[in-house]
Amino acid sequence: MTADDHRIWRERLGAYVLGQLSDSERTATEAHLEGCAECRAEADALSPLAAMLERADPDQLSPGPAPPADLGDRIARRIAAERGASRRRRRLRFGFGLGAAAAAATAAILLAVSLTGSTPSQPAPETVAFNGLPKGVSVDASLQSRAWGSNVSLHVSGFRPGTLCTVWLRRSDGTKVPAGSFRYVYAGESDEAQLSSGLDPPDVKAIGLKAGSRTFVAPVGSQSLGPATS
Numbered sequence: 001m002t003a004d005d006h007r008i009w010r011e012r013l014g015a016y017v018l019g020q021l022s023d024s025e026r027t028a029t030e031a032h033l034e035g036c037a038e039c040r041a042e043a044d045a046l047s048p049l050a051a052m053l054e055r056a057d058p059d060q061l062s063p064g065p066a067p068p069a070d071l072g073d074r075i076a077r078r079i080a081a082e083r084g085a086s087r088r089r090r091r092l093r094f095g096f097g098l099g100a101a102a103a104a105a106t107a108a109i110l111l112a113v114s115l116t117g118s119t120p121s122q123p124a125p126e127t128v129a130f131n132g133l134p135k136g137v138s139v140d141a142s143l144q145s146r147a148w149g150s151n152v153s154l155h156v157s158g159f160r161p162g163t164l165c166t167v168w169l170r171r172s173d174g175t176k177v178p179a180g181s182f183r184y185v186y187a188g189e190s191d192e193a194q195l196s197s198g199l200d201p202p203d204v205k206a207i208g209l210k211a212g213s214r215t216f217v218a219p220v221g222s223q224s225l226g227p228a229t230s
Contacts, residue, residue: 009036013043017050125153128207130218134158138190141207143220149198152179152207157190163212169199170206170217184211 009032015021016029033040068074125144133139137158144151152167159165166181180195201220208217 006036006039009039010042013039013046017043017046018053125151126201126220128218128220130209130216133216134214139209139216139218141209141218143201143204143207145201146196148196150179150196150201150204152195152197154193154195154209155190156184156193156209156211159184159211161185165193166210167193167195168208168210169197169204170208171199171203172205176208179207 009029012021012025012029016026021029033043123145125142128141128143130139130141138156140155142153144153150169152169154165154167156165161184163184164181165184167179168176169179170176177197177199179197180193182191182193182195184191204220206217206219208215210216
């Protein structure tokens with residue numbers, strides 16, 4: 001007899017001692033008990049308990065505890081809060097373009113704020129236009145100076161869900177400096193990404209976005225050449 005077969009017989013013992021088995025099931029169970037000392041011992045141990053159940057008075061039992069009246073509202077609010085947190089996490093994906101020096105600069109700013117109680121004023125972000133995009137695709141970007149270098153904010157829409165988007169900044173000598181990456185999630189919606197780079201805004205001549213197999217480049221500042229796509 002396999003372990004599963006034996007488990008099935010043991011599961012019947014409770015109903016057997018309570019007299020809840022059909023005639024055929026009871027006959028089969030009694031035949032099994034004759035040859036199985038383990039199950040027979042368990043049935044003997046359960047029999048006194050079954051007799052005691054007949055003495056129980058349901059009217060003397062305390063009613064089961066009722067759930068709080070506002071339980072349904074609390075569950076609904078919790079679900080709504082989790083959905084809102086999920087949307088916020090999707091908008092606040094950060095890139096990893098910071099090096100050791102940038103991380104040290106960030107720590108210094110935080111220390112200065114904690115000591116002085118004030119936050120240094122930040123210059124207004126510079127808007128960067130991506131033109132010549134495919135139909136249905138939209139990319140808006142802005143560049144803002146930070147103590148560690150640059151903060152790059154992007155709003156994109158129209159890509160295929162799951163598309164990996166990699167962002168980089170280009171120097172005047174053509175060197176590309178990584179600013180981070182994110183994955184476009186929802187079709188038909190605008191996805192926001194906040195990325196960072198150790199390159200200062202005056203040194204940035206263009207912002208590049210590689211979405212899947214295509215690359216889009218937008219000039220920054222006084223650059224006159226239109227953005228290239230590939």
